[in-house]
Amino acid sequence: MKHSLLIVDDEPDFLHVLKSYFSFGDFEVQTAASGEAALEALAQATYDAVVTDMAMPDINGIELLKTIRQTDRYTPVIIMTGVGTIESAVEATKLGAFHYITKPFKPQDLENLVVRASEHGRMNRQLARQESEYDEGPDFVMGQSKKVRDVISMIQKVAGSDAPVLIMGETGTGKSLFARRIHLKSSRARRAFLTIDCAALAETLLESELFGHVKGAFTGAISAKRGLLEEAQGGTIFLDEIGELAPGTQVKLLRAIQEHEIKPVGGNKSIRVDVRFISATSRDLRKEIEAGNFREDLYFRLAVIPLHLPPLRDRMEDLPLFVDHFVKRFNKRYKKQIHRVDQGFMNMLKTSPWKGNVRELENAIERAVLLADDETIHMDSLLFGSPAAGGPDNREGALLLKDVIEEAEKQAIIRALAEADGNRTLAARNLGIARRTLYDKMGQYQLK
Numbered sequence: 001m002k003h004s005l006l007i008v009d010d011e012p013d014f015l016h017v018l019k020s021y022f023s024f025g026d027f028e029v030q031t032a033a034s035g036e037a038a039l040e041a042l043a044q045a046t047y048d049a050v051v052t053d054m055a056m057p058d059i060n061g062i063e064l065l066k067t068i069r070q071t072d073r074y075t076p077v078i079i080m081t082g083v084g085t086i087e088s089a090v091e092a093t094k095l096g097a098f099h100y101i102t103k104p105f106k107p108q109d110l111e112n113l114v115v116r117a118s119e120h121g122r123m124n125r126q127l128a129r130q131e132s133e134y135d136e137g138p139d140f141v142m143g144q145s146k147k148v149r150d151v152i153s154m155i156q157k158v159a160g161s162d163a164p165v166l167i168m169g170e171t172g173t174g175k176s177l178f179a180r181r182i183h184l185k186s187s188r189a190r191r192a193f194l195t196i197d198c199a200a201l202a203e204t205l206l207e208s209e210l211f212g213h214v215k216g217a218f219t220g221a222i223s224a225k226r227g228l229l230e231e232a233q234g235g236t237i238f239l240d241e242i243g244e245l246a247p248g249t250q251v252k253l254l255r256a257i258q259e260h261e262i263k264p265v266g267g268n269k270s271i272r273v274d275v276r277f278i279s280a281t282s283r284d285l286r287k288e289i290e291a292g293n294f295r296e297d298l299y300f301r302l303a304v305i306p307l308h309l310p311p312l313r314d315r316m317e318d319l320p321l322f323v324d325h326f327v328k329r330f331n332k333r334y335k336k337q338i339h340r341v342d343q344g345f346m347n348m349l350k351t352s353p354w355k356g357n358v359r360e361l362e363n364a365i366e367r368a369v370l371l372a373d374d375e376t377i378h379m380d381s382l383l384f385g386s387p388a389a390g391g392p393d394n395r396e397g398a399l400l401l402k403d404v405i406e407e408a409e410k411q412a413i414i415r416a417l418a419e420a421d422g423n424r425t426l427a428a429r430n431l432g433i434a435r436r437t438l439y440d441k442m443g444q445y446q447l448k
């Protein structure tokens with residue numbers, strides 16, 4: 001990705017030189033010949049970094065920085081300063097400038113600063129976005145179910161500590177979401193949160209990804225690379241699908257956790273790392289340990305705080321909350337105005353096994369919202385296109401729909417009967433139908 005850059009200086013020649021320097025490589029450069037012009041440019045577009053001269057006749061570097069900060073906390077500002085203004089440049093870093101550079105300088109030095117600033121700004125912006133997304137909860141459903149409330153109160157207790165957390169749960173139960181939430185509730189919230197998908201990378205690649213490598217460590221290692229553990233310094237590392245970790249990598253990770261130290265691949269110097277570990281798995285790690293696939297010592301290191309996220313089918317009392325939440329979200333995304341969900345649809349949701357858990361529900365609702373053409377989601381929104389669409393398939397669709405309804409009904413009855421231990425009065429009440437109707441339906445579906 002290119003770094004977009006705004007350079008501000010009242011000296012046209014200097015501006016021209018910098019512009020031509022940065023027009024090669026990974027930059028997109030815009031220039032402004034005064035503080036005023038800079039503010040105008042900033043009103044039109046956002047930049048990954050702003051480089052500004054300190055002394056300018058109209059608005060000086062510090063004033064420009066202050067004005068930018070009034071509306072924008074994140075865009076990094078680098079101040080270029082002559083000898084006479086170093087003190088004010090130092091002052092500027094206290095006011096939130098990313099750095100300053102003293103004229104004359106080598107363009108390469110400015111380039112290095114700009115790249116760092118731009119990456120830093122991006123990370124901060126991303127963090128802020130995640131925070132507003134996850135932290136204040138517009139995108140997070142807590143739920144009423146006891147199981148989830150227990151998890152949440154546990155998170156509140158442990159978030160502040162650096163204790164490693166292991167999140168267990170089936171696919172789609174919210175492991176990644178919860179991992180991020182723990183990070184955002186911790187004192188490391190303003191630092192990096194990096195995810196490593198242990199399942200996605202081959203063993204050797206994963207190691208160099210985690211620990212970094214030195215130049216020449218293996219074919220293709222043309223330069224040294226920092227590992228993610230070092231990259232996350234001060235922050236949190238999220239090891240996703242930890243159960244997939246190869247035995248060799250398990251040993252090295254264990255050492256990193258125990259000693260707070262890593263050794264880049266091919267290197268012999270250890271580097272201190274200060275990171276918090278959160279891991280997640282959808283496997284039963286106890287079984288993996290018994291089968292000899294996962295080290296028990298590593299398990300104990302990672303699972304100081306174990307959290308179990310319940311599958312959706314074990315927290316069905318939260319279903320209406322999720323439905324409401326996702327309908328609102330997709331209303332917004334697809335500019336729809338759905339206010340109601342009909343009973344048939346709801347019943348179908350209630351009886352689905354939700355093997356894909358919250359993710360599957362989310363997808364189902366997205367589809368339903370997308371397909372619904374009035375303000376209600378009907379049963380048919382779940383699986384079929386709009387019934388008003390017409391066309392030769394319509395009859396077949398209607399027929400299928402009937403089957404679907406019957407199947408859903410049948411499943412709901414089986415479930416209700418099982419939950420009521422065969423007590424039909426209770427089952428009928430839980431289903432919200434008369435006992436007589438229940439008997440009729442049981443006959444119809446040949447349920448005894």
Ligand SMILES: Nc1ncnc2c1ncn2[C@@H]1O[C@H](COP(=O)(O)OP(=O)(O)OP(=O)(O)O)[C@@H](O)[C@H]1O
Nearest residue numbers: 139140141170171172173174175176177282358359
């Ligand atoms: N409590 C919740 N509130 C709102 N959305 C949720 C919640 N739990 C899960 N989701 C949503 O469900 C989807 C799946 O969640 P997430 O990716 O965290 O699951 P996961 O357990 O990490 O899945 P996988 O094992 O496949 O990695 C996401 O889109 C997430 O936003």
Ligand SMILES: [Mg+2]
Nearest residue numbers: 175176177240
């Ligand atoms: Mg996940």
